[in-house]
Amino acid sequence: MRACRKLSAVTQNRIPAVISIAGSDSGGGAGIQADLKVFAACGVHGMTAITALTAQNTVGVDAVAPIAPEMIVAQVRAVARDIGIDAVKIGMLGTVVTIEAVVAALGELAEGTPIVLDPVMVSESGAPLLEPEARDALIELLLPRVTVATPNLPEARVIAGSDDDAPELARAIHALGPRHVVVTGGHRDKATDVMFDGETTIEIPGERHPDGAAHGSGCTHSSALAAHLALGFAPVDAARAAKVIAAQAVHDGLREIGRGPGPVDALGIRSRRPLAPPASAHAR
Numbered sequence: 001m002r003a004c005r006k007l008s009a010v011t012q013n014r015i016p017a018v019i020s021i022a023g024s025d026s027g028g029g030a031g032i033q034a035d036l037k038v039f040a041a042c043g044v045h046g047m048t049a050i051t052a053l054t055a056q057n058t059v060g061v062d063a064v065a066p067i068a069p070e071m072i073v074a075q076v077r078a079v080a081r082d083i084g085i086d087a088v089k090i091g092m093l094g095t096v097v098t099i100e101a102v103v104a105a106l107g108e109l110a111e112g113t114p115i116v117l118d119p120v121m122v123s124e125s126g127a128p129l130l131e132p133e134a135r136d137a138l139i140e141l142l143l144p145r146v147t148v149a150t151p152n153l154p155e156a157r158v159i160a161g162s163d164d165d166a167p168e169l170a171r172a173i174h175a176l177g178p179r180h181v182v183v184t185g186g187h188r189d190k191a192t193d194v195m196f197d198g199e200t201t202i203e204i205p206g207e208r209h210p211d212g213a214a215h216g217s218g219c220t221h222s223s224a225l226a227a228h229l230a231l232g233f234a235p236v237d238a239a240r241a242a243k244v245i246a247a248q249a250v251h252d253g254l255r256e257i258g259r260g261p262g263p264v265d266a267l268g269i270r271s272r273r274p275l276a277p278p279a280s281a282h283a284r
């Protein structure tokens with residue numbers, strides 16, 4: 001049952017709580033593992049409703065196990081009832097059954113809760129993460145309910161059913177129901193994100209970091225966007241902040257992790273690492 005509209009975290013001067021409804025990446029680069037790091041980096045409390053487990057590393061996905069639909073709804077209901085949900089990020093869904101469960105779970109949200117949908121289809125290593133028959137369900141059941149959809153260029157082309165460039169794609173996808181669309185720029189020459197809000201097309205530029213590590217950049221972007229909506233930012237400002245955070249996470253990416261494309265780093269892990277063990281460690 002949908003709860004009534006609750007006061008925003010900003011109005012109440014409390015730490016926003018944001019849920020990631022997404023898949024688990026055992027390699028720690030994308031999915032809920034990435035999302036929780038981003039939530040922490042943005043200063044919001046992170047929560048999860050896991051949709052699928054993936055046995056995944058930087059070179060491939062060995063196995064995928066969907067979570068039972070009633071368990072997906074139960075995870076969202078549990079946190080909605082006690083903690084409250086100030087924004088939602090939706091990532092890997094996988095199957096039609098999972099999409100239907102997530103749609104049901106959205107019924108647990110207070111009216112007006114912002115929802116960010118990253119329509120994950122393929123991993124950076126090339127593995128399919130959305131069954132082809134689930135595409136229509138994602139477009140028809142979920143897209144019309146979201147505040148901001150954040151497809152990358154290939155995902156936007158699948159959803160729009162055209163080979164156009166980002167500005168046209170953003171407009172075509174907006175016509176399918178989301179209130180805002182950001183076509184992310186990692187697959188474009190200049191890594192410029194393109195947003196459409198129903199009236200205006202806005203370019204969100206940024207430096208491309210060709211030598212970074214980008215596994216999980218889409219997850220990082222959509223989580224940062226959801227976190228900033230929970231923090232009270234307007235969608236266009238949240239999208240600008242998400243672009244800065246995702247680009248920095250790619251720049252700082254952990255190229256040395258794994259044999260494939262390394263994970264982004266939204267927490268600045270490299271700079272936190274002690275360069276030498278403390279002297280006391282040698283004494284033992």
Ligand SMILES: Nc1ncnc2c1ncn2[C@@H]1O[C@H](COP(=O)(O)OP(=O)(O)O)[C@@H](O)[C@H]1O
Pocket residue numbers: 151152153184185186187191192193206207208209210212214216217218219221242243246247250
């Ligand atoms: N090499 C890069 N340099 C700078 N920003 C990047 C780079 N790759 C991705 N980004 C940014 O990361 C975010 C996610 O982009 P994208 O790669 O399109 O998503 P996905 O990971 O889903 O393919 C976007 O804001 C994009 O501009």
Ligand SMILES: Cc1ncc(COP(=O)(O)OP(=O)(O)O)c(N)n1
Pocket residue numbers: 022023024025030031032054056091092118120122123124125129214215216217218219220
């Ligand atoms: C469990 C899981 N979810 C999502 C992805 C894909 O992550 P994303 O950040 O959209 O894309 P890449 O930057 O990794 O291409 C994943 N691999 N696993």
